[in-house]
Amino acid sequence: xxxxxxxxxxxxxxxxxxxxxxxxxxxxxxxxxxxxxxxxxxxxxxxxxxxxxxxxxxxxxxxxxxxxxxxxxxxxxxxxxxxxxxxxxxxxxxxxxxxxxxxxxxxxxxxxxxxxxxxxxxxxxxxxxxxxxxxxxxxxxxxxxx
Amino acid sequence: xxxxxxxxxxxxxxxxxxxxxxxxxxxxxxxxxxxxxxxxxxxxxxxxxxxxxxxxxxxxxxxxxxxxxxxxxxxxxxxxxxxxxxxxxxxxxxxxxxxxxxxxxxxxxxxxxxxxxxxxxxxxxxxxxxxxxxxxxxxxxxxxxx
DNA sequence: TATTGTTATACTCTATAACTATA
DNA sequence: TATAGTTATAGAGTATAACAATA
Numbered sequence: 001x002x003x004x005x006x007x008x009x010x011x012x013x014x015x016x017x018x019x020x021x022x023x024x025x026x027x028x029x030x031x032x033x034x035x036x037x038x039x040x041x042x043x044x045x046x047x048x049x050x051x052x053x054x055x056x057x058x059x060x061x062x063x064x065x066x067x068x069x070x071x072x073x074x075x076x077x078x079x080x081x082x083x084x085x086x087x088x089x090x091x092x093x094x095x096x097x098x099x100x101x102x103x104x105x106x107x108x109x110x111x112x113x114x115x116x117x118x119x120x121x122x123x124x125x126x127x128x129x130x131x132x133x134x135x136x137x138x139x140x141x142x143x144x145x146x
Numbered sequence: 147x148x149x150x151x152x153x154x155x156x157x158x159x160x161x162x163x164x165x166x167x168x169x170x171x172x173x174x175x176x177x178x179x180x181x182x183x184x185x186x187x188x189x190x191x192x193x194x195x196x197x198x199x200x201x202x203x204x205x206x207x208x209x210x211x212x213x214x215x216x217x218x219x220x221x222x223x224x225x226x227x228x229x230x231x232x233x234x235x236x237x238x239x240x241x242x243x244x245x246x247x248x249x250x251x252x253x254x255x256x257x258x259x260x261x262x263x264x265x266x267x268x269x270x271x272x273x274x275x276x277x278x279x280x281x282x283x284x285x286x287x288x289x290x291x292x
Numbered sequence: 293t294a295t296t297g298t299t300a301t302a303c304t305c306t307a308t309a310a311c312t313a314t315a
Numbered sequence: 316t317a318t319a320g321t322t323a324t325a326g327a328g329t330a331t332a333a334c335a336a337t338a
Contacts, residue, residue: 009268015283025209122155124289136282137161143270
């Protein structure tokens with residue numbers, strides 16, 4: 001039996017769905033000097049935040065199939081931004097970590113999508129509003145991982 | 147010269163960027179009985195909300211090129227969910243509107259991504275938190291369109 | 293047997309370039 | 316000239332299916 005879904009949740013879901021598409025397209029359009037694709041940026045940031053990980057773990061965290069993650073990692077390896085080292089205990093697997101170039105890329109992510117979005121938020125929203133956005137991202141993430 | 151971007155805006159931008167990818171992948175994974183692609187759903191909802199529109203107008207609002215919008219519209223027309231009628235004053239153009247089947251599809255969007263997301267929000271968040279999410283989507287949209 | 297990863301293939305979404313028809 | 320739309324082509328991102336190696 002379907003539990004009743006409050007009007008507000010339906011509205012929030014509809015708004016979120018459309019906003020997600022729009023935001024992604026805006027980000028994609030910011031190509032500039034940033035050679036990284038969106039999926040590549042996601043993975044680079046994740047490894048930076050969480051440390052070395054296996055392909056499977058990255059795929060699970062990013063919610064893609066291992067084959068899809070493999071394609072993304074291949075591109076990052078080809079660009080010299082990450083590297084594989086043998087897994088210490090599992091010979092089937094490798095640990096993926098940032099190279100020096102990968103860390104440098106993250107630090108110079110200015111002039112890229114990240115900067116464009118930061119600036120858009122900073123210039124249009126006040127401190128209280130930005131706090132609301134931060135709180136909302138946490139709430140949405142919690143709902144997605146429930 | 148780059149104006150200083152507050153720490154909080156940078157944090158909000160990073161969180162938003164990654165959340166956008168994750169949310170989109172979760173939505174894509176909900177295929178079920180819903181035959182519409184994400185881009186198709188976006189357009190169908192938009193026409194329903196805003197009424198008949200030209201291809202160019204839809205492309206501008208959805209932030210895609212006219213060629214991309216044409217592909218999406220072709221699929222929706224093939225599915226019988228929208229239709230073209232001649233533009234009253236511009237013979238180069240057409241007005242795109244929902245068919246009866248298109249309206250029916252929107253109404254029976256239960257069992258689809260929209261329902262999955264609504265339920266996730268409703269089950270994990272309380273009323274005050276959902277209100278925060280709704281407010282945040284409005285704020286983000288404002289920043290994107292600034 | 294279950295898990296980690298690879299190879300092969302296909303579909304969605306979007307873009308750029310070059311074009312036609314109409315305004 | 317400028318705008319609305321089309322045709323052709325390509326790349327990013329993702330998936331499923333079938334497989335090999337190791338746990």
